[in-house]
Amino acid sequence: MTYRSPLGDIRFVLDHVVPFGAVAATERFAEATPDTVEAILTEAAKLCDGVVAPVNGNGDKTPARLENGVVRTSPGFAEAFGAIAEGGWIGVSAPAEHGGMDLPQTVNMSIQDMLSGACLALQLNPLLTQGQIEALEHHASEEIKALYIPKLISGEWSGTMNLTEPQAGSDVGALRTKAEPKGDGSYAITGQKIFITWGDSDVVSNVSHLVLARLPGAAAGTKGISLFIVPKYLPDADGNPGKANALKVVSLEHKLGLHGSPTCVMSYEGATGWLVGEENKGMAAMFTMMNNARLGVGMQGVGVAEAACQKAIDYAQERNQMGVIADHPDVRRMLATMRAEVFAARAIGLSCAVALDMHKATGEGEWAARGAFLTPIAKAYGTDVGCMVSEMAVQVHGGMGYIEETGVAQFYRDVRVTPIYEGTNGIQAMDLVGRKMMDGGEAAYRLLEELEADAEAARAVLPDLAGDLWSAAETLREATEWLTGQDMPARFAGAVPYLRAFARVLGAHYHLRAAMAEGGKGARTNLARVYIRRLLPMYAAHLAEARDGGASVMALSPDDLAA
Incomplete structure (x- = not known):
């Protein structure tokens, strides 16, 4: 089976899980009506499935090469990029005055999710161009803006x-x-x-x-x-x-x-x-580009995880070993875990995009703080999920996963760089517990209040899942209070597990919202049970590691570790 853009899942997240309706209700993004967004995402899905995805294998088998000082791209890449440019997809969130669509970043990130699943190697080109447009829009002279931005939006440059x-x-x-x-x-x-x-x-x-x-x-x-x-x-x-x-x-x-x-x-x-x-002041200007790129990279992880998940599910439903392997409990465990992780990572990424859009539309500082707080989580968790799900897809394929002709190994090899570039995930975690908590943890506490309120509201329908989420959020609140009282070396030593714990609790929150949206019965509720009962408990181990501080790891010298 070939890649299929997860249009239904994206629409469900936008309609029921993250507050995208609030974005469309603002004057700034009034044109992002449900019908308009539906039409745009549907056309983007057609592009990804019919034009971009078919060239993904070409990029892997026939790499870009340097020839007489010019880079020659993989077969089909020029035509696929031309279709992306011609459709105006580079300028989805770019300013209308320079030829862009001026739509919410949430819509753009939904498209980047699909483009990444279709062909990550090609998607990198428009993603970086979008980041440059953003940097120029905020920091360049009017002359530079007028010359460069239209060319970048059109895909000419x-x-x-x-x-x-x-x-x-x-x-x-x-x-x-x-x-x-x-x-x-x-x-x-x-x-x-x-x-x-x-x-x-x-x-x-x-x-x-x-x-x-x-x-x-x-x-x-x-x-x-x-x-x-x-x-x-x-x-x-x-x-x-x-x-x-x-x-x-x-x-x-x-x-x-x-x-x-x-x-x-x-x-x-x-x-x-x-x-x-x-x-x-170059770093400030570059960070304008990097911050949007970091969310985009998080969605790259989600997109590749989606593609790997699809391939594993298709294979498991076809492969017969003492019965179809999709019916074996351990294989079903892997498939359910993959699908639950992808949903959680997608919801976190699009929630971050909504916060950024709401700040752009309203200028309210609380939305800015939320978007800033969620960015390192969306980047790190999305890319970790990309690696984990891609690796698990290889495992579902068994020996054939290690054979290149199946194509599943490409997902893992392609996505493995995403936790590294645009700021390693360790740096994302240090940013979260450092710069993003300069407010004493206020943005974190506001988010946790929302989680606990949702959990309380869900108790009548899903008491077990709601109770687990409420307890996790309260424990995370206590850990946040402890963390903000530590010096930076102690914070940094526990930064990665703290970020992972926060992502786990957020993922459970969005799964519970999905379950409530279908009335507590159905496939999404069953998936929420998988996430909350099997995956959410990991947060406790992460917080235990975070609370250990740096003493234990720093007590081991490099010579000790080399022995």
Whole structure:
């Protein structure tokens, strides 16, 4: 069976699980009516199923290659990207004044979910371009906006993000790329960047790079970093690609997966670029791009998990070993676990998108705080679920899962990078317990109040599930109170298990909402029972680990561990 966009599940989440109706009720997003959203998602599903998904295997078997200084993409990628661009899918949430649809981010993330399940290697291109559009919209000069954003929205050009250098990965402040003023308002950019996703391709006429670099005399660390836009071809007087800029792709990385997505080593050799935002404020501008990208990466995990789950279910219903294996209790356990995890991760991601949309529509700080709080959870949990479900799909296939011709191993290899890029999941967890709890945990407490209220309301219909959720939320509240009283080293040592515990409780919350939406009887209620009875209890173990602090792990030196 081929990939099928989970349109019904997405619609159910939007209608019954996350408050998307509140977004559509705002003046800002009044055009996002149920009929409009239904039509848009239906067309996106047709694109994903009929055009994008069929090229997924091509990217794996015939990787992108560097040929005479130009990246040549996998067979079918140019045509599939052309369909994405022609349909306007890059500009779903982009400003209407530059040719975008100006629709809620929730709708866009629903589409990214489907695109990722169809072909993650290709989806990376429009996702990064969308992030660049967002950064330019908020920080670039009017001249740069007018020139670049329409080209990016239309898909004529694509966008990249250039942070990492050989010596500067998570420690961005260690970067050495230089920017020298040229005296005409432009800058000469010199340095090398690595891990540049879709740093070049033959599917667009120009590639627009956002590059972090250091001006002469700038302070050390992140405080001395500025952001520049550096195109592959310098725009001519009419805004069309003109003279080649002084930059090149040195090589393509050989990776575990995502073979169809060219990951470039870029060399900037006095390339001409223009400042985006203020001098030495580059990190703030780049984080505008990265924050949206982090939610998008979380939805990448959800999308690949969906595709892997579908493939495993199809195989289990066809494979006969002492009966159809889907009827074996352990296989059924794996399939139910996979489906329950995918639902929870999708709901968390779309709930985060709703919060971001509500803040954009109302300007209310509480929505901003909720969106900021949920972003690292959506990114980390979504990508962890992508890896776990993809690995379990291989297990359901048995020996055939280890054989490349079935195609199931590609999901695991492709999605494995998602917990790493756009800020590792460890960094997401530290962000959650650090920066996102600078309010003393207020955003967390507000969210937990909502969970407990929903649990109380569900007691009359589903008393056992509601009681389990209420107890978990109350225990999580106590752990949050403990955590906010610790110093940062102790918080960081328990950050990952704390994030996982919070994700588990949130997942149970959304499953309970789904069960209540169908009256406490039916397939979604049965799935909620699987999640709440089998998976939710893991939160207690995670909190026990989080409360241990850092003493036990830090007592072991690297030499001790190497022995």
